[in-house]
Amino acid sequence: MVTRLTNYFLKTLREDPSDAEVISHRLLVRAGYIRRQAPGVFAWLPLGLKVKGKIEQIIREEMTRAGAHEVHFPALLPREPYEVTGRWDEYGDGLFRLKDRKGSDMLLAPTHEEVFTLLVKDLYSSYKDLPLSIYQIQDKYRDEARPRAGLLRGREFTMKDAYSFDYTDAGLDASYMSQRDAYERIFTRLGLEYAIVKADAGAMGGSRSEEFLHPTPVGEDTFVRSAGGYEANVEAWTTLVPPTLDIEGLAAAEVFDTPNTPTIQTLVDVANAEHPRSNGEAWTAADTLKNVVLALKHLDGTRELVIVGLPGDRDVDLKRAEVAFAPAEIEAATEADFAKHPGLVKGYIGPWSENGPVLGEKSATGIRYLLDPRVVAGTSWITGANVDGKHVFGLVAGRDFVGDGVAEVADVRAGDPAPDGSGPVELARGMEIGHVFQLGRKYAESLGLKVLDENGKLVTVTMGSYGIGVTRILAIIAELNNDDNGLIWPETVAPFDVHVVATGKDPAVFDAAETVVADLEAAGFDVLFDDRPKVSPGVKFGDAELIGIPKIVIVGRGVADGVVELWDRRSNERTPVAIADAASRLRG
């Protein structure tokens, strides 16, 4: 195929658009691939659509290889199925909701678990029909609080979402691995580095969940990896629990005056100055127990205070807290919250007081008290004595206080030991490009998807859900492949195979260019032909660089000697070749 620039829908911009910050956004707009319509919503121009199509094609091929079949659902859906699974409420403000003329609630789907499940329920009723994997490539809608970075975080984005249906756990495992393997092939073909990290299943429910993260400093996810191969999103991190210690023989707790120690650091300073440890070692923040007050906003609108006790050198990671308390939302405790609980002495909160337990469901305050996994029985702490200006030293977990449970909310640090014993971890940033979930029976259960098994018994189907962010991947590829002059697409996703540039005004040049273009087409190349007659060479070269097709043929002054130049966009090398050899040289 040959596409001529003289009648193509393309206009490049000489300057960066003022509303674009990240490189992929700037270049995709400047080079005429996309245009912004609304925050986080983009129109696709011909060039952009071609690249998107190339990525989708690779995904389709690998889905087919994995035995998944393509379908297509509407983006506009009725409320009911999402009401049944609870997601109409759980999605909160992130869901695009609208009403039709009759006043019925509709939504723009953020994902399609419900309708896929219902479709299979409509048509299938026997174990003989399973396993089944179906997928679609469809636009998704999420009303992000803050869309940003162009395509990297939009409110409309294209996603490949696949769903597997099995009636045994082993079957689900197999379907899951089949998709997971397909993802590895897809990202490898796209030339995208990825880490497969353990992820939090979160509001999606289910058990096993892994994210494909592309490591990049601009990523929004923090993940950890150990030298021994452990990789996990910090949201899914589980703390290595130390062994419990012997309580026998530990000294009794002692209360000391510690005026003006509202922060951990001031407390540690005072402790070292006035109450040094008996063995002479200095106290550190890790010897203190920090009790952080969190307010949970539950789905039904109720507000609950929870106090988390964690080592004083750790902070609460709000993302991890959201996971720990999902689906409730986390807010900082307000003055009003404290006013309702006069038993809490700000800055000196602790589980213990001379008058008995202060924190915990069975204590004086009745506030739920959860402990960091590191606060095991037999560990000894300096913590607030619930009296202004006093702390208690040597307070022993399991002897002097207990929690109502464990909470994984502390931040994860470089150097923390991996839970599988594979050594200390380092932290890295990544951008989520794919996610595989074992949903289990959550959706099938609530929507009533059951089949008859070999014994004629009704069994609930078990499902998996597998997503890839198509438009996000496009943006990441653009982010990775560019230079000062523009985009440089990998051949696998470039909008065209070859960009032919005819320069000058000599009719002989244009004749020669027609010959080259015809040869290339005959050789099977998809060709973009810059045949604009009155545009100077500088403009054409600049546009070619901006557009970023990796192989460029310059037809110009060399024509007099019977040669054209092959210009490699990435290496910037130009190689003269005979006009008649251009096509075969490029094919080789």
Next chain:
RNA sequence: CGGGGCGUAGCUCAGCUUGGUAGAGCGCCCGGUUUGGGACCGGGAGGUCGCAGGUUCGAAUCCUGUCGCCCCGACCA
């Protein structure tokens, strides 16, 4: 939702402090000269200065309100 920045021609921006009725570059149209790195000359089209009030003889400029956009944070694929 908090913090910051910005809305003036198709695009990128100046003008606003110190009010006097709108500019530049690029792009676009016509004519001509150019053609291997974003050419040049001449002529031209194009703007309710985001919107609404207010102050003033007079507002892009000052005041109030409002809407929108971008960035950081919270939140999210």
